[in-house]
Amino acid sequence: MSSRKIRAAGAALAFGVAVSGCALSGTGGGEGAAGDAAQEVASGEVTGEVSLQTWALKPTFTDYVQGVIDGFEEEYPGTEVTWLDQPGDGYSEKVLSQAAAGELPDVTNLPPDFALPLAREGQLMELTAVDDELEATYVAGGLEAYRYRGIEGTYGYPWYLTTDVNYWNTDMLEAGGLDADALPTDLDGLLEQARTMKEESGEYLMSRTPGLGDFAAMGVEILDEDGTEFTFNTPEAAALLDVYRDAYAEKLLPKDVLTDTYLGNSQLFTEGKVAWSTGGGNFIDGVIESNPSLDGKIVPSEAFGTPPMYVQGVSVSANTENPAAAVALARWVTNAANQEAFSQEVPGIFPSTLESQENPDFTESDGTPQGDAKVLAFTSLAGAEVLQPVEVTEAMATVVKQQIAAAVAGDVTSAEALDVAVEECNKLLADQ
């Protein structure tokens, strides 16, 4: 081999080693740091610099968040909070790059599904080790959202909770020969009324396809207890898909519902093209803002079956250099007073603190449909559950959506579609 070739081979080898060094290294995690953190939180003084990252709260909630920060700095003299607010789009990618670079802020707003992979890699502080007031402070459902199959501990403080209730367009109901005082309370009733409306006015009552949340709401186990295998290809789930397939064939659903995203349903409701939608406690305000002609023509009712629980929370970085201040800040942001104040700013969200559960602001309606919806949503939270496991990634959700659409379209049987979905999801799960 000539010296030139040897040099080239050497360079290639060095390049390969460099590439492999970069590519194969993980983020390292912070298990050791987490162990030390418990001690530091217990004995450390709450002082010094600490960073807080929120998700798309500027500029709408700048005053609120700044007020929370000012209150913290006043409560703990000597602390200085650096507030980072990230744009709504691309937040997961931003957090991912921060975590990969080991630069996760001390306290970060992370929904449970974002927190899971970070918890797996030891990037988040395990909170039961540093805070023995968790159970006494927050509702069980909120904490449960940050406890994962196969990982010990709790990895987030629940911040605020939301759920869905049903909304009905009374004008469309009336035109379709239906009574707004006799709203359906289950899927069978919904389909029956959808049929009546179709016959009477030719309009659609419903515009959605089922998802994993619907399977879970009817008691189907989506993922096994170990979190190692998906199990939702059951006869019960197939029967639900059959119901939707028949409704689709009967033209009780718009044809392009199979390609629309979920937002399509609420969008059609806002446009006055379907009479039923689901949405959070403040859904009516958003609809009326976009379509003022629907003011006074929307009534809420309880969700069918088990209501879904959606949780937002804040997590503490395992690598924080100021664990005592970071934990104190996370607790401060999620304390009852601050959560209740935030819920006043955003009517559709509710505090996750136990002491807020009897607050009359959330339990008494002012008599308007908006007030009724808020109370319905808040009272529904008592029985709400996180229906779709947080282990379900975007890729898995896409696969499930594809197969459900195929089943509802009648291209494959419901059982076949579910088998394929489970098989593909298990492959993706094995990748993790």
Place this chain on the structure above:
Amino acid sequence: MTADTSHAAPPGGTLRPAPPGRGGGRADRAGRARRAGAAGTAVRTHAWFTPWLLVAPALLFLVVFNLWPSANTVFLAFTNVKVLSGGELVGLANFERMLTDRQLVVALTNSIVFMLLCLPFLLLAPLGLAILVEKKLPGIAFFRTVFYTPVVASAVVVALIWQWLLDDRGVINGLAQTLGVVAEPIPFLTDRWLVLISAASLTIWKGLGYYMVIYLSALGGVPRELHEAAAVDGANAWRRFWSVTVPGVRNTMFLVAVLITVSALRIFSELYILTDGTGGIGGQNVSVVMLIQMYARGFSGNLGYASALSLLLFVITLGPLLLIARINRRS
């Protein structure tokens, strides 16, 4: 020794200076410097690394944003790397997985069908347009601009507009139903093959202007005398097109065919937008690039398998690229 090019002529008799860095050497440069000095012009010599310094910015850009990611992709294809957790070498496991990946078969089929739909239209229609707008007529620049406008528009915006046009409640279905042409909406965005045809139509509409410009420059190279001679010989317009124009732009047609093939195999935006990112009912409208995006995205993205898919796509598109290289050599 001082080089003397007058004695170094090749057998063909053409005098060519020695290329930089070859056939010269230090003595040669010194000799040239002495001659230049004798003529009264100062020639500055540069350090050996000066050329490297000059090309360094471009080279750095190329290495950081092109060579490094490419090499990294090849390497990652043989690993099970995740963004957060790192990974390890897994040999050919990712490629074995491809053999049982049902979505990959669907994606490859879609990409090939899409390419076959686009190729004939984008090969011939822009040539026709180019011949039309090549003529020097008053206001012809306006038409050239109009035909080129879709190229400038964002693919995402265009796809969204087409989605509004084609969906069940869209303009086309609304018009067709109002006129009584169809009783039911045409499932442009829900039927597997109609989605592909819709995406191909969008791509063809958007690509016409781009390839028209390429043909325009090729048509400028076809000698006008040939057309005149053919006309004198009695050839009509159609005959002149086949016997003069087409042979004159044949190499460009090869180039355009290869460009269309490569870009069609890498289709993403059109199908992604038209199917709301779902890949269609049952995932029947995914493309290879959509699969790569699906696997690579998010906290748990499987970079290893996504890289293996990228490598496969690269190998598939390599065929047309090799073809163009061969055509270039010939021409």
